[in-house]
Amino acid sequence: MVDVLAAPQQAKTDASLRxxxxxxxxxxxxxxHMLVLPMLFPFLKEQLGVGYIELGFALTVFAVISGLTQAPMGYLADHIGARKILLMGLTLGGFALIMLGLHLSYSWLIASAVLLGLANSVYHPADYAILSAHMDPARMGRAFSIHTFAGFLGGxxxxxxxxxxxxxxGGHGALIVAGAVGPLVALLLIVVGIPDASAADRKVDGVHEPQQSIITPxxxxxxxxxxxxSLSNxxxxxxxxxxxxxxxxxxxxAANIALTVFLGASAVGVLAGGVLADHTRRHGQVAAACFAVNAAIMLAIATIALPSxxxxxxxxxAGFLGGVIAPSRDMLVRSAAPAGAAGRVFGIVSTGFNLGGIVSPLLFGxxxxxxxxxxxxxxxxxxxxLTVLLALVTDRGPQESFDEPDARLMQP
Known part of the structure; x- marks a missing residue:
């Protein structure tokens, strides 16, 4: 009898893991895919005969399109299915890079940025819709953590x-091969048979969204x-x-190795930050402390000729500390969200990333x-x-709204 009952549960667990x-x-x-173009800036600058501000403009186009289409993609995920738009996003992003590799020109660079921005807007609405509908609620936090880690690892x-x-x-081949990864992973998802998520799947205990305003200070x-x-990184x-x-x-x-170390350490820092976030309520202070040390490290890099x-x-x-604050950052948002409005609040504050993505390429270019x-x-x-100062400000408000649920989730 135990084996009969255990088999369906094991099958469900295996499906969730897949x-x-x-x-x-x-x-x-x-x-x-977000980093393919920036990594090829030296190649693109030489081949296209443009300056860094023109290359930065392509990244700004990417950020604008991604920011403008994120909410509509969330709507589509609810109405035509998250699985469909995720597969389309993977394929479209790959197509954008492949076509740029085959027809390298500045106009195609901008067109590719548009298509990559559209593809990028798919991932968060589709990914979180599917995970929310099909992961074990008792392990949802760990599922989200692994999902975030995978993104960091990709970068x-x-x-x-x-x-x-x-x-x-060569540069042309790099664009084509990097682009081909998208359709190949889309094919993998079809073979694996990832489930879909509808609007009904995404309701939580049948609770309707609250009507009060969530645009608070x-x-x-x-x-x-x-x-x-966003601007800091x-x-x-x-x-x-x-x-x-x-x-x-x-x-x-050597420069690519240095950036790989920075981004790889960020991915490890995310996992460490999750443990830290579970053991403190002062998430703003954690973020402020990490970024204060980070600022000192970056100042040394900017002003001192350091050996390799x-x-x-x-x-x-610096990368590790930047990763550590990610869970505390999310906990700050969660603490500020009214009951039942966490999704909308995360959507609103995440537009800050899009704003930073619009400004930063032009500024740094x-x-x-x-x-x-x-x-x-x-x-x-x-x-x-500036981030340190704002993190300390956000830590001054009450944070008890979600503390008790967090404590319960920590129980074995």
Whole structure:
């Protein structure tokens, strides 16, 4: 009898694990594709004969399209199915890079940025809809954590993979091969048989959304906080390689290794930050402390000619601390959300990332065009200090609304 009862439960668990692995792989692709173009900036600059501000404009187009289409994609996920739009997003993003590799021109670069932005807007609405509908509620937090880690990992390995592809196939080949990853993963998801999620699947205990306004001062501050987080990291992620090459004399491969260390340490930091977030209520102080140390590290990178090994260590430490704050960041938003409105609140504050993504490519592209590569790190220091101040402000409000549920979830 025990075996008869256990078999369906084991099958359900296996299906959940397959779904989590498949959706996390798709999230890996999203972060990998986001960094393909920035990693190829030296190649694109030489081939297209444009400046960094023109290249940065392509990233701004990407961010604008992604920000404008995120809410409509959430609507489509509810009405035509999250599975369908996720498969379309993977395929569309791959198509954008493949076509750029086959028809390299500045107009195709902008067109590819538009298509990549549209594809990128698919992942969060579709991924979270499917995970929310099919993961065990008792393990939902860990499922989300693995999903986030997979995205960080995709960004972490992008520099090394793109550098290897350039070495083996050239810039055109790198674009085509990187693009092909999207349709291949879409095919994998079809073979695995990921489930769909409808609007009905996404209801929580049949509770309707509350009618009160959720645009509060705390939410506005958190939206600005997310924007500053984006600005703090975007310059390093998008222009770190070219800044290290032109301002620090690093080779293309060495600069890519440094960025890989930074992004890889960020992924590890996310997992460590999850443990830390479970053991404190002062999430704003955690975020502020990490970013204060981060600002000091970035200031050293910006002002001191560090030996290569010490530069790698500094980039790794900065990346780790940046990852640690991610769970605390999400807990700050969760604490500020009225009961039953967490989804909408996360949607609102996440627009801060889009705003940062719109501004940062133009800002840091302009910095590079002024032949001031060290200011890529120096400007990040300024944004980090502002982030520290805002993190302390967000920590002053009451945080008890979700503490008791968190305590219960921590029980074995």
């Amino acid at each position: 779904t989590l692995a498949a959706i996390s792989t798709a999230h890996w692709v999203s972060h990998f 972490a390995v992008a520099p090394a993979i793109v550098a290897a592809l350039v070495a083996m196939t 705390a939410i506005i501050v958190l939206t600005i906080f997310f924007m500053l987080l 975007a310059g390093i992620g998008n222009f770190g390689v070219v800044a290290l090459m032109s301002g620090y004399g690093e080779s293309f491969s 090994l010490l530069l790698l260590a500094a980039m790794g430490a 302009w910095i590079m065009d002024q032949n001031s590569p060290r200011w890529v790190f120096g400007a990040s220091v300024v944004f980090m200090i």
